[in-house]
Amino acid sequence: xxSGLINAxxxxxxxxxxxxxxxxxxxxxxxxxxxxQQEIFDYIRDIQDPEHPYTLEELxxxxxxxxxxxxxxxTVRVTFTPTVEHCSLATTIGLCLRVKLMxxxxxxxxxxxxxxxxxxxTEASVxxxxxxxxxxxxxxxxxxxxxxxxxxxxxxxxx
Amino acid sequence: MELSDDRHMELREIxxxxxxxxxxxxxxWNPDSTSPxxxxxxxxxxxxxxxxxxxxxxxxxxxxxxxxxxxxxRSCAWSPCGKLLATASFDATTAIWRHISGDFECIATLEGHxxxxxxVSWNASGxxxxxxxxxxxxxxxEMLPSSEFECVxxxxxxxxxxxxxxxxxxxxxxxxxxxxxxxxxxxxxxGGDDWNxxxxxxxxxxxxxxxxxxxxxxxxxxxxxxxxxxxTLKIWDTSSNLQGMNGDTDSxxxxxxxxxxxxxxxRTIFTVHWSREDVIASGAGDxxxxxxxxxxxxxxxxxxxxxxLKKEKAHEMDINSVQxxxxxxxxxxxxxxxxxxxxxELSEVTR
Numbered sequence: 094x095x096s097g098l099i100n101a102x103x104x105x106x107x108x109x110x111x112x113x114x115x116x117x118x119x120x121x122x123x124x125x126x127x128x129x130q131q132e133i134f135d136y137i138r139d140i141q142d143p144e145h146p147y148t149l150e151e152l153x154x155x156x157x158x159x160x161x162x163x164x165x166x167x168t169v170r171v172t173f174t175p176t177v178e179h180c181s182l183a184t185t186i187g188l189c190l191r192v193k194l195m196x197x198x199x200x201x202x203x204x205x206x207x208x209x210x211x212x213x214x215t216e217a218s219v220x221x222x223x224x225x226x227x228x229x230x231x232x233x234x235x236x237x238x239x240x241x242x243x244x245x246x247x248x249x250x251x252x
Numbered sequence: 253m254e255l256s257d258d259r260h261m262e263l264r265e266i267x268x269x270x271x272x273x274x275x276x277x278x279x280x281w282n283p284d285s286t287s288p289x290x291x292x293x294x295x296x297x298x299x300x301x302x303x304x305x306x307x308x309x310x311x312x313x314x315x316x317x318x319x320x321x322x323x324x325x326r327s328c329a330w331s332p333c334g335k336l337l338a339t340a341s342f343d344a345t346t347a348i349w350r351h352i353s354g355d356f357e358c359i360a361t362l363e364g365h366x367x368x369x370x371x372v373s374w375n376a377s378g379x380x381x382x383x384x385x386x387x388x389x390x391x392x393x394e395m396l397p398s399s400e401f402e403c404v405x406x407x408x409x410x411x412x413x414x415x416x417x418x419x420x421x422x423x424x425x426x427x428x429x430x431x432x433x434x435x436x437x438x439x440x441x442x443g444g445d446d447w448n449x450x451x452x453x454x455x456x457x458x459x460x461x462x463x464x465x466x467x468x469x470x471x472x473x474x475x476x477x478x479x480x481x482x483x484t485l486k487i488w489d490t491s492s493n494l495q496g497m498n499g500d501t502d503s504x505x506x507x508x509x510x511x512x513x514x515x516x517x518x519r520t521i522f523t524v525h526w527s528r529e530d531v532i533a534s535g536a537g538d539x540x541x542x543x544x545x546x547x548x549x550x551x552x553x554x555x556x557x558x559x560x561l562k563k564e565k566a567h568e569m570d571i572n573s574v575q576x577x578x579x580x581x582x583x584x585x586x587x588x589x590x591x592x593x594x595x596x597e598l599s600e601v602t603r
Contacts, residue, residue, distance in 0.1 A: 231342050231368050
């Protein structure tokens with residue numbers, strides 16, 4: 094393994110079985126379809142880690158419990174756990190989560206991305222940066238960063 | 253308009269302006285009273301749009317300024333005479349446009365900031381321009397008679413991204429607000445050859461506990477309001493002689509905390525603007541516009557600011573800018589992530 098990796102030997106977890114979503118027997122076309130935890134998790138679980146050929150699910154950076162949804166207020170909160178406390182890629186992972194949800198969810202959804210409390214040495218500053226939409230907008234105009242994010246978002250698994 | 257506690261006001265949408273293909277960041281009304289009302293808007297689609305009210309009363313896009321900025325246009329500001337428009341961009345430059353009989357010509361590009369320029373503001377006489385950037389600095393530019401611009405000062409002091417700069421309505425006093433949670437007041441020193449920070453308002457001085465996004469002065473220039481990611485709006489007051497602020501550093505700790513509005517917005521408050529008729533408008537990430545006024549009812553000899561109305565779902569997404577029309581102070585414009593600009597009228601509810 095190449096030296097200089099931020100987390101040279103990450104713990105890899107098994108991917109959970111994909112649940113088949115049961116479709117309701119009576120479809121009410123007028124009913125608004127509410128977005129739930131599982132749907133959000135399905136959007137983000139296969140995002141690839143910026144430095145390892147594993148998904149965020151496999152590295153336990155995100156799981157179902159990382160996601161809080163308030164479908165009525167159109168808010169989603171994702172709390173992710175960096176693999177190591179000093180992970181300098183925490184902001185990049187957070188941006189990947191934000192971009193993926195920006196592309197997947199209806200535009201009026203409000204998304205908050207946070208580092209799990211006590212799991213990162215500069216937690217407050219990472220959180221502040223990830224939730225400053227002006228800085229996020231400026232970052233996403235950076236072609237090198239967007240290249241890296243798009244690479245992470247090219248799903249490692251095709252279901 | 254006499255605002256009192258027993259009146260019921262409404263904010264009625266007059267028109268929705270569509271044209272930007274992405275988030276609209278900022279708005280500026282042309283202050284020139286001799287020309288028809290004009291509104292400039294700018295956004296993530298890298299363009300600036302000029303909207304004008306036609307004879308029918310409806311607003312139409314008169315000009316699109318493009319090809320000057322290569323990235324998001326974050327901020328725009330008219331010079332006090334209304335002949336020049338300054339636009340600040342994430343491409344690290346500020347462009348100056350001259351407006352002659354409906355045409356806009358880019359006459360200067362101000363370069364120097366290391367990265368994204370976040371805000372631009374003209375002083376009252378139109379001789380000075382201030383810009384601020386993610387590079388943590390505030391720059392003051394002087395307009396020379398040849399219409400060239402020269403940087404006369406680089407102000408350092410903020411420890412993070414500077415979000416907005418705003419000149420005092422009639423004095424050469426500049427206020428900046430930042431991602432470092434602080435508000436800084438800048439004035440020229442006694443010798444008149446350099447600019448200094450004369451006051452820093454931070455958490456210890458009853459200031460904000462997270463990013464300060466915007467500020468606005470009242471027209472008398474003795475109060476200002478700031479808004480923040482901490483979900484509060486704060487009013488600052490100076491009862492001292494403002495003229496004395498220039499150069500005299502010791503007596504410059506003048507802005508004092510007067511009032512904090514808590515709990516009216518559920519998400520980051522991105523914009524605030526104080527009308528000529530003393531109505532404060534705020535816009536936030538909760539898609540809501542709130543209006544506030546100072547009640548005449550005295551309570552404990554303290555200023556008594558109250559909410560006038562709360563307009564929920566004013567836009568479909570975050571509200572980034574609210575601006576009162578300087579000539580018709582009941583007309584408000586708002587800009588949003590939803591790509592639209594809306595023109596509103598504040599009026600009394602008739603029953």
